[in-house]
Amino acid sequence: MMRNVKRRHFDRQIARGIVTSIKSSLKEVTKCGHHRSQRATLTEMAIRVSGFKKTLSTPTKLADALQRAAVESERPLQLPSDVKFTVPVKESEVAGSQCFTLNADLQEHPVIIYLTGGAFFERPLKEHWQFLNRLADRTASKVVVPIYPTLPAHTVEDAFAVLKQIYNEVYTQVPVSQVTVMGDSAGAGLAASFCEYLGERGLPQPGHLIMISPWLDIDLTNPQVADYEEKDVTLNAAGLRQLGAIWAAKLDHRNWQVSPLYGTLSPLRDVTIFVGTEELMYPDAMDFAERLRQQHVPVTTHIGRNLYHIYPVYQSPESEQAVEEIKRVVNS
Structure with missing residues (x-):
């Protein structure tokens, strides 16, 4: 009997969440007119009720999520069975980490090294694999996806060890002008940090750096973050700061390895940024673009009006x- 009562209470909570989401999303549709598609509105609703922001904002839930991540990281990642890949996918191991390559057999084609986000503790979502399949298919590129080491057992230094080996293998096989380093959210920040690492070491830069909703300052110190956090249906700043502190370990939080916003940007070759106006990463993405311009680095920004965190992935x-824009950049 008690179990049924709890179940009904849980169902009512979900129903209330869905109703609230629908009301909020419909309000946004009214505000933005033709600036956002119906599909994007439905996606925002799904993100809102997924509970990820609640996990980030609740210390006990976040602690539980990290414990689950620790267990999951010990198991090999299995590709989601409900994703229908239209390109071949091969699995390998690089520096002790799993690595999946889409279009692995392509020769003399562009190569994308893609770093998935997930606040440095979550594995790729089903939506990531659907997006990566579209990316490989539409760009006719080889897409290399390392399952890089993440929290709570690992830090940024462990992730860098994997990236160094992958990049070394790739750029010895194809001209660096045909290499794109790309990522979303935490993965986009890591991609930027890695390109800054290459600059620090005087190593060849990839032809392109493409970032989707990048996390560029591990502490999210920009005062405008608070204004955008309320609109963001995915992220919570306090939870991200907690995760960022663990990820940085002993590094200063303004070190470019964890906060590429403060690094030396002049060695970067060509940068493309996608970011939505309804997410807390927006202010730092705009700041980063301006810093690139000041250092005479070519940068193109694509601003998703009334769109959510990592909107191109969904x-x-x-x-x-x-x-289509990524296709143009990768093949340019």
Whole structure:
């Protein structure tokens, strides 16, 4: 009997969450007019009720999530069975980490090294694999996806060890002008940090750096972050700061390895940034773009009006436009 009561209470909570999400999203549709597709609105609703922001904002939930991540990281990642890949996928091991390559057999084609986000503790979502499949198919590129070491057992130094080996293998096989380093959210920040590492060491830069909703300052110190956090249906700043502190370990939080916003940007070659106006990463993404311009680095920003965190990753007309732009950049 008690179990049924609890179940009904849980169902009512979900129902209330869905109703609230629908009301909020419909309000946004009214505000933005034709600036956002219906598919994007439905996606935002799904993100809102997924509970990820609640996990980040609740210390006990976040602690539980990290414990689950620790267990999951010990198991080999299995590709989601409900993703229908239209390109071949091969699995390998690099520096002790799993690595998946889409279009692995392509020769003399562009190569994308893609770093998935997940606040440095989550593994790739089903939506990531759907997006990566579209990316490989539409760009006719080889897409290399390392399952780099993450929290709570690992820190940024462990991730860098994997990236160094992958990049070394890639750029000895194809011209660096055909290499794109790319990522979303935490993975986008890591991609930027890695390109800054190459600059620090005087190593060849990839032809392109593409970032989707990058996490560029591990402490999110920009005062404008608070203004955008309320609109963000995915992220919570306090939870991210806690995770960022663990990820940085002994590094100063303004060190470029964890906060590429403060690094030396002049060695970077060509940068493309996608970011939504309804996410807390927006202010730092704009700041980063301005710093690149000041150091005479070519940068193009694509601003998703009334769109959410990592909007190109989720299928929508706006995502399709982003993929077309990525195709142009990767093949330029």
